[in-house]
Amino acid sequence: MTGTAQEHQSVATSRRIEPFAASVWPWVDQMAERNPAAVFFGGGVPPTDVIPVERLREGANRAWDDGASTLLYGEVRGYRPLRDLIAERMAARGAAVDTADILITNGAQQGIDLAARIFIDPGDIVLTEAPTFMDALRVFRSHEAEPIGVPVDEDGLQVDALATLLDRLPRRPKFLYTVPTYQNPMGVCLSSERRRALVDLARERGLVIVEDDPYGELSYDGDPLPTLKSLDPEVVFLGTFSKVLAPGLRVGWVASSPQLREAFFNVKEGTDIHNERIMTRTVYHTAHGFLDQHVNTTREIYRRRRDAMVRGLEREMPAAVSWTTPHGGFFLWVTLPEGYDTDAMLPDATDRGVIFLPSSWFYPDRSWTRSMRLNFSSQPEERITEAMSRLAETIRAY
Ligand SMILES: Cc1ncc(COP(=O)(O)O)c(C=O)c1O
CATH class of the missing domain: 3.90.1150.10 (Aspartate Aminotransferase, domain 1)
Known part of the structure; x- marks a missing residue:
């Protein structure tokens, strides 16, 4: 039957x-x-x-200024003034990033997925902190990677333990996913000595670093430390407006490098074409002259x-x-x-x-x-x- x-x-x-x-x-x-x-x-x-609902409402109104043309397909990398604003904010945290390397995404979460698509083949090893952001683990696993954890203490990821692990692994890991600044879930911050050591070790071993930084601007006892991206322009940096403005906007970004720029562009375009053009303008008009x-x-x-x-x-x-x-x-x-x-x-x-x-x-x-x-x-x-x-x-x- x-x-x-x-x-x-x-x-x-x-x-x-x-x-x-x-x-x-x-x-x-x-x-x-x-x-x-x-x-x-x-x-x-x-x-x-x-x-800041009122400010967002004003930003949303201004987002319609360019009329119907905004409602066509366009700007796969994202609204140019918003990318310029992001480049300025990243420069304030030490990283000189070319606006052409910035790609607007649906939150940092999409940045994690795009990085996974670009780097992971089934069976690959991906390194993360242990503990790490759990929704990144789900993405890596969905791409059939094996996530392996590197221990974290009060000063962030233990770079010595990473070096030992790299010596022992059967295959070279595709990348290290890290949240060095006010980490999720522990709240700890990678010390400046370890930042330097991590970037040097990654260079020496050919390990790609994916730096996820949703909380970096939210510092309560003085300025945050410079980003890993500021120490090495090859670092893939993921940013977001979810924590400094609101998560429902779904606006984040990837700052990659000239070498990876096209890969991120192609994968984003092939996945969902581009972000909503009204929302990226809304975020720009809201953030400009207000976000600090x-x-x-x-x-x-x-x-x-x-x-x-x-x-x-x-x-x-x-x-x-x-x-x-x-x-x-x-x-x-x-x-x-x-x-x-x-x-x-x-x-x-x-x-x-x-x-x-x-x-x-x-x-x-x-x-x-x-x-x-x-x-x-x-x-x-x-x-x-x-x-x-x-x-x-x-x-x-x-
Ligand atoms: C470390 C980390 N990465 C990414 C995200 C997702 O952020 P978004 O809303 O920008 O997708 C979060 C949200 O909790 C997070 O803590």
Whole structure:
């Protein structure tokens, strides 16, 4: 018999989609539904009351200035004035980038995917930090790469450990994906000595560096360190307006190099032709003459929230618990003593009123289970303070 309901259900999908199913988000959403009153530390976005809606509305109005021609296909690399503005902002962080090497993308996430398409053949090794941004792991796996983690401490990626690993690997890795500045998930920053050492090691071993930098401008204790891109123009740099303006805009960029410029252009064009032209103009008109001031205002807000979280942890946590103290970005990383499992703890924490992201999801091999990522940008100080005592209560009870 043919055409049964059963047969219709077994659609032959590719194995490349399987890694996308491995996501913490459906589970975290369930937790938020289980206790809608719980303080949510799971996200990584600017809070809605910080997003400059009026300025964006004015920017959106001006985006229509060029009329219907803006609604045709065009500008695969992205709106030129926006690319110039990005080049200026990157120069302020030490990197001289040719506007021709800047390609506007649908967020840094698309930059990660384009880099994966350009470099990865099935079976390739890709190096990441351990822990790293979990949605990058899903992309690398979907391209059938094997992600291998390099350990991270308070000063960022351990470059010595990377050198040892490179000696041991059976094949040369296609690239190193790194978030050196106010890292997701630990909030740590690669020290200047290690930045230099990393760039030198990568050059020596022919290792491509993909530098993802969504949080670099959000520094709370002085200026951020120069980007890796500023130390080596061959670094592939991924940027975004998601954290300094708003993630729903879906505007980010890749700054590559003359050698890779065409590859990024071709793959972007072949994938989704180009970004929305109205939105890239909106971001330009919003950011021009405004973004520095806006970033300064938000730094103040986030600094106070970071301080509230660190003070709360100091006051409430049992002695054996430790955490990172980030100088920027959105996250800090709390580590519990041996024997704890933050995946197993999450439902109980939710019932007691706190939602965090368990550490295992951030590791290529899911091996580390006793830390958690806490986002401090999206909750007011009073909520953070109150939630730290609930979190401590959960840890004591567990
Ligand atoms: C390290 C890192 N890279 C990329 C992204 C995705 O950013 P975008 O919204 O620009 O795609 C995020 C968002 O959380 C992130 O933390």
